[in-house]
Structure formats: C-alpha cells, structure tokens
Amino acid sequence: xxxVKSRDDEYTMxxxxxxxxxxxxxxxxxxxxxxxxxxxxxLIVFFAVGDGxxxxxxxxxxxxxxxxxxxxxxxxxxxxxCFTGKIEMGQGIITSLAMMLAEELDVPLEAVDMVMGDTAxxxxxxxxxxxxxxxxxGPPMRQAAAEARGVLVRLAAAxxxxxxxxxxxxxxxxxxxxxxxxxxxxxxxxxxxxxxVRLEKKPSIKHHSKHVVxxxxxxxxxxxxxxTGEAKFSGDIRLPGMLYAAILRPPAHGAKLRSADTAxxxxxxxxxxxxxxxxxxxxxxxPDAAAEALVLVEAExxxxxxxxxxxxxxxxxxxxxxxxxxxxxxxNLEEGARLAVKTVEKSYFAHxxxxxxxxxxxxxxxxxxxxxxxxxxxxxxxxxxxxxAQTLGLPIANVRVITPFVGCGFGGKNQGGQIVxxxxxxxxxxxxxQVAWTRxxxxxxxxxxxxxxxxxxxxLDAENRIVFWEYKNYHAGxxxxxxxxxIPHKRVLSFGGGWGGGDAGAVRAHPFGTGxxxxxxxxxxxxxxxxxxxxMAETAGLSPLEFRLKNLADARMKKVLGAAADxxxxxxxxxxxxxxxxxxxxxxxxxxxxxxxxxEVDKEKGTVRVVRVVCAQDTGEVINPExxxxxxxxxxxxxxxYCLTEEIRFKDGRVLDENFDTYEIPRFSWLPKIExxxxxxxxxxxxxxxxxxxxxxGAVIANAVYDAIGVRMHTLPMTPARILEAIHSERGTG
Amino acid sequence: MDKTIRFKLxxxxxxxxxxxxxxxxxxxxxDLGHTGTKYGCGEGLCGAxxxxxxxxxxxxxxxxxSKVEGKSVLTIEGLARGGRLHPLQQAFVDHDALQCGYxxxxxxxxxxxxxxxxxxxxxxxxxxxLEGNLCRCGSYNRIIAAVQTAAKAMKGAIHEAR
Numbered sequence: 001x002x003x004v005k006s007r008d009d010e011y012t013m014x015x016x017x018x019x020x021x022x023x024x025x026x027x028x029x030x031x032x033x034x035x036x037x038x039x040x041x042x043l044i045v046f047f048a049v050g051d052g053x054x055x056x057x058x059x060x061x062x063x064x065x066x067x068x069x070x071x072x073x074x075x076x077x078x079x080x081x082c083f084t085g086k087i088e089m090g091q092g093i094i095t096s097l098a099m100m101l102a103e104e105l106d107v108p109l110e111a112v113d114m115v116m117g118d119t120a121x122x123x124x125x126x127x128x129x130x131x132x133x134x135x136x137x138g139p140p141m142r143q144a145a146a147e148a149r150g151v152l153v154r155l156a157a158a159x160x161x162x163x164x165x166x167x168x169x170x171x172x173x174x175x176x177x178x179x180x181x182x183x184x185x186x187x188x189x190x191x192x193x194x195x196x197v198r199l200e201k202k203p204s205i206k207h208h209s210k211h212v213v214x215x216x217x218x219x220x221x222x223x224x225x226x227x228t229g230e231a232k233f234s235g236d237i238r239l240p241g242m243l244y245a246a247i248l249r250p251p252a253h254g255a256k257l258r259s260a261d262t263a264x265x266x267x268x269x270x271x272x273x274x275x276x277x278x279x280x281x282x283x284x285x286x287p288d289a290a291a292e293a294l295v296l297v298e299a300e301x302x303x304x305x306x307x308x309x310x311x312x313x314x315x316x317x318x319x320x321x322x323x324x325x326x327x328x329x330x331x332n333l334e335e336g337a338r339l340a341v342k343t344v345e346k347s348y349f350a351h352x353x354x355x356x357x358x359x360x361x362x363x364x365x366x367x368x369x370x371x372x373x374x375x376x377x378x379x380x381x382x383x384x385x386x387x388x389a390q391t392l393g394l395p396i397a398n399v400r401v402i403t404p405f406v407g408c409g410f411g412g413k414n415q416g417g418q419i420v421x422x423x424x425x426x427x428x429x430x431x432x433x434q435v436a437w438t439r440x441x442x443x444x445x446x447x448x449x450x451x452x453x454x455x456x457x458x459x460l461d462a463e464n465r466i467v468f469w470e471y472k473n474y475h476a477g478x479x480x481x482x483x484x485x486x487i488p489h490k491r492v493l494s495f496g497g498g499w500g501g502g503d504a505g506a507v508r509a510h511p512f513g514t515g516x517x518x519x520x521x522x523x524x525x526x527x528x529x530x531x532x533x534x535x536m537a538e539t540a541g542l543s544p545l546e547f548r549l550k551n552l553a554d555a556r557m558k559k560v561l562g563a564a565a566d567x568x569x570x571x572x573x574x575x576x577x578x579x580x581x582x583x584x585x586x587x588x589x590x591x592x593x594x595x596x597x598x599x600e601v602d603k604e605k606g607t608v609r610v611v612r613v614v615c616a617q618d619t620g621e622v623i624n625p626e627x628x629x630x631x632x633x634x635x636x637x638x639x640x641x642y643c644l645t646e647e648i649r650f651k652d653g654r655v656l657d658e659n660f661d662t663y664e665i666p667r668f669s670w671l672p673k674i675e676x677x678x679x680x681x682x683x684x685x686x687x688x689x690x691x692x693x694x695x696x697x698g699a700v701i702a703n704a705v706y707d708a709i710g711v712r713m714h715t716l717p718m719t720p721a722r723i724l725e726a727i728h729s730e731r732g733t734g
Numbered sequence: 735m736d737k738t739i740r741f742k743l744x745x746x747x748x749x750x751x752x753x754x755x756x757x758x759x760x761x762x763x764x765d766l767g768h769t770g771t772k773y774g775c776g777e778g779l780c781g782a783x784x785x786x787x788x789x790x791x792x793x794x795x796x797x798x799x800s801k802v803e804g805k806s807v808l809t810i811e812g813l814a815r816g817g818r819l820h821p822l823q824q825a826f827v828d829h830d831a832l833q834c835g836y837x838x839x840x841x842x843x844x845x846x847x848x849x850x851x852x853x854x855x856x857x858x859x860x861x862x863x864l865e866g867n868l869c870r871c872g873s874y875n876r877i878i879a880a881v882q883t884a885a886k887a888m889k890g891a892i893h894e895a896r
Contacts (some may be wrong), residue, residue, distance in 0.1 A: 090834030090871045219830055226835030227823040229770020229810035233836065236769035244764070356868045358774060358836035360780065407772075407836030408870050439775040440824040630830055630876070637872025658777040660868060668861035671874045 035070070039081075043151060043186075043195040044301075045144040052097035054365045071144035072101060072122060074152070078172050079185030080105060082113050082141065085125020085382055087117035089406035089413070089635075090224065091690045092627040093133045095221045099623055100138050103213040104145035104170040104205055107186070109221070115380040117403025125306040129414055129516060129587060131264070131688020134623055138686055146203040155189045194340065206681045208621055215682070224407070232404045234362040234377040239432040239466075240366065244287035245425050248280035248292035250443060252653030253512040254304035264296040268682040273297075274428045281425055283433065291438070304548040304551060304653030306511040314349050314622055321474045321495035328482045330493040336468025336489025340459025342539050348456070348528035349715040350476070350698070352510075352648040353517060354657070356665055359407025365422035366432040372423055373397045377406050379413040379575050388501045411516030411639075415447050440658040447515030448648055450499050452476035454528035464540035467550050471529070475499075475509055477521030480695060483529060484587050486553035511653055519695035521636040522588055523642065527698030528714055530584040534703045535712065543572050544583045544703060556618060556681075557592055560564035561585055562595035563677050564616035572707050577609075578603060580708025584699035588692035592618040592679075595636075595696045597672070597703040606720030608644055608705060610670070615693050616677040622682035629676045632693040636674050639697025641665045647717050741764030741802040743768070744812025754800035758792075759783045761799050762809060770810035770839050774868070784840035785809050791847035810839035811844075822846055822884040831880035833871035841867050845881045849892045854885050 011730065031706040033186060036044075046086045067560040073081045082101050088094040098112040104666055115121050116211050117128075125137070149169055156174035160182060168177040175183030225231040248260060260280050262273045272283040280297065284290035308316055339341070363376040365388075371391055378384050381401040389396045422435040437445060453474040462466045468489040473481055478497035484491060499520040501510050517523070538548035545565055550556050566585075566711045572581045585594045613636050649656040657663040702713045711726045737754045740747065750761055762768040764786070768849065771794055774782030778793040785794045786808040787801075796844045811822045821843050841864065847863065848855055848863040855863070860881045861874075869877065 090832075092833065109871055164791070219827065220832070223827040223830065224819070226832055226838050227810075227819065227826045227842065228814055229768075229839055231835055232769070233764075233772075235773065237854060238767060238769075242793050286760060287757075287766075288756055288760050318843070357869060358780075358834060358868070359772070360774075406837065407834045410870075437771065439780075456855060489737065548878060626830060630873070633875055634872035637874060638870065659777055665867065665868060665870060666872065666874075666877070667873050668864050671861065671878075 017314045022479045034083055035121060039070065039073055040075065041190075041192070041194045042236070043148055043190045043193075044070045045072050045148050045199065046070045046196060047336050057718045061537045062336055071141050074103075074105075074148055074186050074729065076109065076187060076191040076193075078185055080107050081115055083115050083118075083122045084137055084141070085117060085119075086128045086137055087307040087379060087381065087406055087409075088114075089128065089379065089409040091128075091277060091631060092220060092624065093391040094732050095218060096134055096627050097138065097141065098221060099213050099218060099290065100134075100142055101145050104142045105149050107172040107493055109213055109218070111172055114221075117378070118400070119381050119385045119402075119445050120400040124382055127383060127414055128409070129411055130378055131591070131692065132691045133685045135590075135688050138623070142205045143202055146205045147197060150203055151195065151197055152186055152189055152577050156521040158217045159184050169491060170300045174625065178585075179625070180464040198435075214623050215621070215625070219623050219626065225264060226405075228724070233359055233407055233461060234364060234375050234404050235359070235434065235436045236498045237404065237434070238363040239366055242432040242434055243283040243285055243429065244290045244414075244658040245281045245283050245433050245435045247421060247441075248286075248294065248297055248299055249441060250301050252301075252304035252306070253308050253655075255301040255422050258300040258302055258375050260297055260299040262297050264298070265293040268293040269295065272429060274425055276424060276428055279421065279424060281421075283377065283429055287434070287436065306653035308511045310316055310351060310647070310649055313351075313653055314359065316454050317453055317474050317509060323497045324472070324493040325478055326491070327478045327494050330379065330487075331468070331489030333468055333470055333489050333491055339461050339467045339489075341462050343457065344532070344539055345457040346532055346535060346660070347714065348454040348531060349454050350449075350527060351716060352451045352514075352650070352720060353646045354408045354443055354446050354663060355408070355517060356411030356442070356446075356660075357408030357410060357412055360437040360439060361413065361415070361416045361418040362434070362436040363422040363708060364432060364434045364477035365419070365426040367392065367427045369492060369527040370394055370398075372426070373400045373402065374403045374419055374423060375404055377413060378403060378416050379406070379409045379411070380415075382421045383414075384416065387420050390479040391420050392423055392427055410447055410518040411520060414522070415513070417445055417514055425590065432493055436651060439660070441687050443648075444511075444655050444665065448509060449517030449523070449642075450475045450477075450501065450514040452524055454525070456532045458532065458536060464547070464550065466536065472605065473525060473528070476524045479521030480519075480588055481521065481525040481529070484552040484554065484557055484585060485533070493552075512655065513649060518589060518638070519691040522586065522695035523639075523698060524689075524716065526584060526586045526695045527702065530586070530699030531561060531697065531712070531714070531731060532580075534706060543570075545572070550584070557585065557587065558596075560592045560616050560618045560679050561594040563679050564596050564614055566618065567675055567677050568612075578708055580704045580706065581699045582702070582704025582707060584696040584703060586692065588695055589688055590620070591687040591689065591692040593692045593696055595693065595700045597700045599701060599706045600709055601634040601705055601723070603709055605725035608701065608723070610640055610704075612673040612675070613700070614675045614677065616679055616683045617689075617693060618679035619689050619692070620687040621682045622678055623668050624684055625678055628678060628689050631689045632676045633674050635691070635693035636697065637666055637671065639694040640670055640672075640701070641719060643701040643716050646717060647719070679725040692713070737800075739799050739803050741804060744808060745806075757798055758785070758796055758802060758807070759794040760796045760848045763795060768809050768811050772839060773792060774837070774840075780837070781840045781844060782837050782842045784867065786843050786847060789847065789850055790846050791862055797844040803812050806842055808843070810842065813842070821887040822849070822881070825880040825884035825887065826877070829876045829880040829883065831841065831876035833836055833873055841869065841877055845877070845884070846892070848881070849885055849888070853888070853892065855881070857882070888895075
C-alpha cells in the first residue's frame with residue numbers, strides 16, 4: 001500500500017467502447033482532480049493499474065483503460081460510499097452490492113450510499129448486462145472494502161495504543177477485542193483527513209461462514225424512494241430552460257428522408273424546429289406541444305428496400321449466414337451416427353422479440369461551452385460517454401453521463417440512440433433538451449432479439465444414450481448452445497453475427513437493429529436444445545426426467561434437477577389430457593437452472609394457461625436470497641411473454657406492432673403459481689442471477705404443451721393460431 | 735387557447751393556465767413538476783400513469799385537464815403523510831413488490847381504488863382489478879401479496895389510513 005501518484009503518463013486508450021476524441025490523456029488528469037473534488041474528504045480506495053478492472057471484466061480480459069476513480073470512500077461522517085459503473089434497472093444490485101460492501105467493511109447496511117453509473121465518479125465499467133454485476137464487480141469491491149478495513153485498523157492501532165492483532169471491527173468502529181468499550185469509530189478515524197489508498201495486493205476477504213449481512217434475505221433499499229415517487233428516472237430531470245424534443249421518424253427501417261416541410265410546425269407558438277442532416281426535431285417547453293407540432297411536419301421518405309416479413313424471414317436468415325463459429329467440437333460425428341440406432345432430426349424457429357421496457361429510452365442533455373452532461377436511461381453509461389464525446393467533438397473527460405434509476409433494460413438499453421439525439425439537439429439549440437421516446441418509437445428503434453433458426457440432428461444408442469449431437473443455429477448467437485449432457489460425438493456451429501447482427505456476410509441479415517435480450521442467445525438456444533431433448537426422450541421411451549438424468553454426467557446439474565423434481569413432483573401425463581408437465585435445464589454462464597411447469601391447453605381455442613412453475617437454481621454464493629428470488633420470479637413471469645405471445649410483426653421495413661394492444665406482454669391474469677428453490681452452494685463464488693431463469697422458459701412451456709396435447713411446437717411464440725395449426729396438421733398427417 | 739382550470743392536487747388548491755384539452759399526465763409532469771406519475775404508452779394501455787380523480791382511478795395520459803376542474807387529484811407524491819408511508823406503500827416495501835419501480839405509482843393507485851370499492855379483495859379480484867396495469871419486471875405475484883397485506887392492515891378503513 002502506498003499513496004497514489006499521478007498516473008497521467010501511464011494512461012493509454014485502447015477500448016473501442018470508450019473511444020473519444022483527442023486529448024484523452026490530459027483530460028483524464030482533469031477528471032481525476034474532478035473526482036477528488038466531487039468525492040470530498042475521507043478514506044478513498046483506488047485500484048492499481050488494470051487490477052480491479054481486469055478482475056471486474058473477468059474473461060473479457062484486459063485492454064481497458066486504467067481508471068482514475070475509486071471503488072469506495074469512507075466519509076468523515078462514517079458513511080460509506082460505493083462507486084460503481086453498474087446501474088440499477090430493477091435487478092436489485094443497489095441492495096446486493098451494498099450488502100457485500102457492508103459485510104466486508106463491518107458497517108451497517110444503512111450506512112452505505114450507492115453512487116451508480118456516474119462517469120465522473122465511478123470506475124470504468126463496460127456495462128450492466130450478462131448477469132455480471134455481482135460476479136465481476138463484487139470481488140474487487142470486496143477487496144477494496146477489506147483494504148479499507150485494514151487501513152482503519154492500522155489507524156486505530158495508533159489511536160488506541162494497541163497492536164493490530166488485538167483489534168476487531170463492528171458497526172463502523174474499531175475496538176479492542178478483549179475490552180469492546182475501548183473503541184474508535186471510522187468517522188473519528190478519517191474525520192478531517194484525506195487518505196488515498198491504492199490497492200496493490202489482494203487482501204483476504206471474509207469466509208462466507210463469517211457473513212452476517214450477505215446471505216440474509218434483505219428488502220430492497222430503493223423501495224421507499226420508488227413507492228413515494230421520489231425516485232428519479234431520466235425523464236424526471238428538470239433543468240432551467242429545458243426543452244422537450246419530438247423527433248421525425250421514418251415510416252420504415254431503411255427509408256431515407258427525401259424532404260421535410262416544417263413551415264407549419266414552426267408557426268406553432270413556442271416551437272423551435274431543428275434540422276441537422278436526417279435529424280429533424282420539434283422542440284417545445286411542453287412535451288405534448290412538441291409532439292403535436294411534429295404532426296404538422298410534412299415529410300417524404302424514399303421507400304425502404306426491405307422486402308422481408310414474418311413469413312419470409314427464416315428462409316432469408318439461413319441464406320444470410322455464410323460463416324459459422326465452431327462453438328464445440330468433440331469426437332467424430334460420423335462415428336457417432338454409426339453408433340446410433342435411432343436418429344432424430346428437427347428444426348426450430350424463434351421470431352423477433354422486443355424489450356418493451358416499462359420506461360422508454362430517455363435522456364436529458366446539457367451542453368455548456370466545451371462540456372456536456374447527460375442524464376440517461378442506459379445500461380452502458382461509459383459507452384454513452386464515448387458516443388457523446390465523439391458526436392460533439394469533445395474530449396471524453398468533458399462529458400459526464402449520469403444514470404438515474406432505469407426503468408427496465410433487459411439488454412435494450414445497452415444501446416440508446418436517444419442519448420446522442422439529446423446531445424446533438426442540446427448543442428444545436430443551446431438549451432438543455434429532453435428526448436423521451438414514445439412507446440411507438442420504442443417499438444421502432446428497439447434492438448430486437450433476433451429471429452433465428454436451429455437445426456438439430458442427434459442419435460441414440462441401444463442403451464438410450466445420446467451418442468451424437470449436431471447443432472446449427474443461425475443468428476441466435478452462441479451462448480448456451482453447447483449441450484449440458486454427456487455426449488461423446490458432437491459439433492455445435494453458430495452461423496451469422498450473433499444477437500448483435502453484425503457481420504453476416506454480403507446479405508444484410510436483419511431488417512432492423514438487433515441486440516442482446518435478457519439471456520441473449522440462450523433463451524432460444526435452450527428452447528431448441530431442450531425441446532429436442534424431449535423429442536429424444538420420447539424416442540427412447542423414457543420420461544423427460546429419466547432421460548435427462550441418464551444422459552447427464554455433471555453432478556451439480558443433477559442435484560439442481562433433482563431439487564426441482566423434488567418440489568414439483570415427478571409425474572408426466574403422456575396421454576394428451578389437456579394438462580401437461582414440462583421440464584428444461586440450462587447452464588447459463590455458470591448458473592445452473594432446472595425449471596418444471598404445468599400447463600393447461602384449450603384445444604379448441606389453442607390457448608395455453610401456465611398453472612405452476614417451479615424453478616431450482618444454483619447460483620453459487622447467494623448475496624441476497626430475497627433479491628435472487630425476485631429475479632427468478634421476474635424471469636419466469638417475463639418469460640411467459642416470449643413463449644406465448646411476443647413477436648414483432650413487420651413488413652417491408654415497417655414495424656407493425658406499435659403499442660401494447662397488439663404486442664401482448666404478460667399481465668396479472670397470466671400469473672402462474674411460482675415456486676423458487678435456491679440450491680445452497682456457498683463455496684462457489686457468486687454467479688449471475690438476473691437472466692438465467694428466463695432462458696429455460698421457451699422449452700419448459702413447449703415441453704409441457706407437448707405433454708398436454710401430444711403436439712410438438714417448433715416455433716416461438718406458441719400463439720393460439722400456431723397451436724391450432726399444429727393440432728390440425730398433426731391430425732392431417734396422421 | 736389557454737383556460738384557467740382549478741382543482742385540488744394532493745389536498746392543495748392549484749390553478750393551471752393551459753389549453754384544457756391537454757392531458758393531465760403532462761400537466762402533472764411538465765407544468766406542476768409532479769414526476770412520480772409516469773408515461774408508459776400514451777394510449778391507456780399500460781397503467782403507468784394511473785392517478786386518482788375523486789377516488790376513481792384514471793389513466794392520466796387519456797384524461798384531459800378540463801375534466802379535473804373542481805375535482806380532487808391524488809398523485810403518488812401526496813400519498814404518504816408527514817413522512818409516514820400509506821399502508822399500501824408500506825406493504826409494497828415489505829413485500830419487495832417492485833423491481834425497477836417505474837410502474838409502481840400506477841399500481842398503487844389501481845390497488846387503492848380497488849380497496850375503496852372492495853376492502854377485502856380475493857387474489858382473483860386483485861388480479862382482475864389490476865389487469866390493465868403492466869409490470870415488465872414481473873412483480874405481479876408480490877404486488878398481489880402486498881395488496882392483501884395492506885387490506886388486512888387497514889381493515890377497510892382506507893380513508894383513515896391517509
């Protein structure tokens with residue numbers, strides 16, 4: 001441990017996500033001074049070059065810029081501030097990260113303040129996605145807290161005239177273990193001082209058996225602000241002179257603006273019209289007045305050249321996927337096929353799905369001279385900072401992105417054109433500007449979960465073991481596409497550019513933007529693989545549970561599956577009785593999930609009612625069991641939508657769903673009985689929890705539907721029309 | 735054309751000079767700075783903007799200013815009294831009946847209106863009354879539990895609880 005030195009010369013910019021314009025290195029020194037000014041006095045724990053970030057980003061590896069900011073501060077009032085580039089969008093890390101910090105520093109949870117997603121104050125972060133916050137931000141933060149505790153003990157030793165080994169910590173104070181009345185509080189130790197500590201070694205952290213905060217079910221710390229209306233979202237930011245923007249949108253993706261006559265809109269009192277290339281916006285001090293004036297803009301667009309729709313998309317996607325990534329290859333498929341006595345070959349399909357966050361994308365931007373501040377509904381404030389800097393031609397250090405509470409993200413707010421739109425408009429008109437997408441804009445500008453196709457060919461030997469598995473997915477992305485079963489001969493290929501679209505070769509894959517959607521890749525890969533496993537179970541003449549247990553080698557997965565079955569029961573209908581039971585399992589980035597469900601299917605109407613869902617999950621050490629349960633319950637409830645109704649309808653570049661009347665998301669009446677089983681595994685480091693349980697929902701419901709009516713659904717969502725069609729074609733073919 | 739509209743907002747008289755056809759949601763959020771009431775869909779399809787007008791739940795994005803003249807509007811900012819949460823708010827806290835919290839004010843008022851009509855609703859009655867309010871995070875199960883807890887805590891005396 002030594003005092004932090006100026007590290008301006010060590011700074012290198014290598015992250016494309018953080019790329020800004022010139023002057024980054026000198027700008028960083030400025031930012032560092034600004035941080036110290038903003039953070040005030042007290043004990044501040046910084047990280048050594050690369051160390052914290054490398055830990056935080058885990059497998060993504062280094063290459064991220066060294067960051068001037070700290071992970072935590074013990075203030076002169078004894079309050080502890082956690083600085084994290086992660087954001088709170090409902091997933092509950094505002095509570096669980098505070099619990100981890102309180103635990104390691106021995107302060108009450110109530111003494112922890114969370115500063116989240118503020119680029120001027122928080123350490124660099126790639127973004128809040130992939131169920132990574134607890135897994136990757138938690139460990140370095142725990143170490144920073146352990147380090148701070150060590151410093152406080154050292155200071156207290158001098159103060160109390162005792163050796164460090166004689167001291168203990170509790171409730172924000174250091175005391176002599178043998179005579180607890182002799183103590184000094186953290187506030188007394190750091191009051192009036194400015195202590196900067198740079199974390200260089202990794203101090204040991206508490207064993208989970210010593211935890212008194214972590215592992216205890218704890219209510220959300222932000223609930224009070226959210227039930228009183230005090231919680232601020234981006235759209236709640238009010239700045240003097242702020243104008244609301246209504247932005248002209250094309251009728252279809254790929255339709256270019258030909259002309260816009262704004263004369264009538266400009267005549268509306270109080271209205272300003274701003275044009276900058278394709279960006280045409282009407283600004284007004286009332287949001288509704290801006291929206292009304294926008295209607296007066298007469299615009300002409302070139303037609304979109306997209307000729308795709310929901311009926312033609314799957315054939316197109318297979319054509320537009322020239323390259324494949326080999327995800328897994330083992331054994332020899334030909335040898336596997338030779339060993340097989342039964343072969344099963346099927347294709348599965350999933351349509352585009354919207355994020356439909358409760359709060360549409362929103363941002364407020366203020367540009368003053370060569371500095372910009374943006375309040376944004378985003379999952380990636382640091383990426384947004386780079387984008388704003390680039391757009392406005394400012395040094396990255398002159399841009400501050402502040403993230404208020406975010407009203408859902410699910411991956412949709414990794415990207416957000418609204419931030420750059422607000423920044424451009426604020427610069428053009430010289431006043432703060434709020435851009436809040438309407439619901440229709442949200443359904444148009446969203447980065448949808450990609451539609452995708454899955455081809456699976458697999459075989460069983462005479463003992464009903466899976467001997468080969470050939471899996472190809474087109475455009476879903478590779479995550480969770482490796483089989484969790486013990487299969488000697490297998491090959492998994494992932495065609496196309498994954499959920500982000502990206503490089504798909506000469507032909508553009510998607511008619512609009514695509515992106516990560518809660519449990520990206522996995523939620524449809526698992527639909528395909530776990531549906532196919534049920535088809536194989538039936539071919540083998542075994543129950544879906546027996547077949548899975550027989551083909552699993554992973555003891556941890558067997559335990560999780562057993563935990564689900566113990567709670568749910570082990571019976572399957574087999575006879576088409578209108579009521580059925582399903583099962584699906586996954587390994588989502590280290591979190592193991594087994595879900596079982598009961599459904600009722602109305603064969604006349606084609607409707608599915610999900611009656612009961614049991615989810616067992618092993619997510620390693622659980623920081624906040626209550627928070628984990630809520631996330632799993634939310635995954636199950638939200639997941640019903642992409643199973644049963646959610647599908648973006650589109651034609652020739654137009655998005656036909658514009659609001660919740662046609663795009664149906666789960667409601668109160670859909671609610672099944674939900675039971676969550678947390679499988680105890682505290683010796684494993686905390687894994688992610690925000691996404692895993694949503695990824696099995698497609699398969700578990702499809703498998704239960706099959707059990708109920710004896711008809712296999714190969715396409716998500718399983719709408720009444722598709723179920724009726726499948727019933728009729730099944731009858732037709734015999 | 736601007737008109738002067740007077741109504742009670744959270745117990746206090748307010749006067750708004752505005753075109754009377756503007757929707758209450760924007761009056762609350764942009765003119766009066768009551769940002770606890772949220773925009774979700776703009777078409778009365780999600781319930782995020784639900785407030786109470788004379789004890790009845792309305793979607794404020796579909797409710798013109800002219801209709802509140804002389805009436806009493808309750809928004810989420812006016813529900814707690816003297817720093818003490820209303821039993822419904824407290825029950826939402828105690829059940830963790832929210833995640834992102836964006837739909838929460840609307841949920842609370844839809845539930846409030848239900849408890850005015852039906853002090854001891856069943857699970858099915860709660861689900862039915864709240865069917866038009868969407869929660870993308872999927873907190874429905876906990877919201878039902880919270881409303882039941884609040885109903886028990888108030889024993890039918892929802893007005894006195896304020």
